[in-house]
Amino acid sequence: MTLKPIVKCSVSNCQYWGQNNNCQADAIMIEIDKHANMKYDAEFAGESFDSDHKDLADSSANTCCHTFKPKE
Numbered sequence: 090m091t092l093k094p095i096v097k098c099s100v101s102n103c104q105y106w107g108q109n110n111n112c113q114a115d116a117i118m119i120e121i122d123k124h125a126n127m128k129y130d131a132e133f134a135g136e137s138f139d140s141d142h143k144d145l146a147d148s149s150a151n152t153c154c155h156t157f158k159p160k161e
């Protein structure tokens with residue numbers, strides 16, 4: 090059994106944002122800000138996390154979540 094990390098997030102207008110600021114997504118995709126506008130075909134909130142490319146970030150301020158989906 091794989092233990093999932095608890096992801097705390099402040100983006101309250103995301104569909105996956107839940108009680109106590111916990112992210113409810115099954116998986117999240119994090120990218121460097123430089124690739125913030127990259128388009129992915131995969132659904133990263135599901136179990137089909139298949140991105141295998143790698144980048145380097147200078148600090149946490151240079152990262153962003155690609156799983157974000159605005160609440161409807």
Ligand code: SF4
Binds near residue numbers: 097099
């Ligand atoms: S998917 Fe990303 S933006 Fe949305 S609640 Fe989870 S961590 Fe936050």
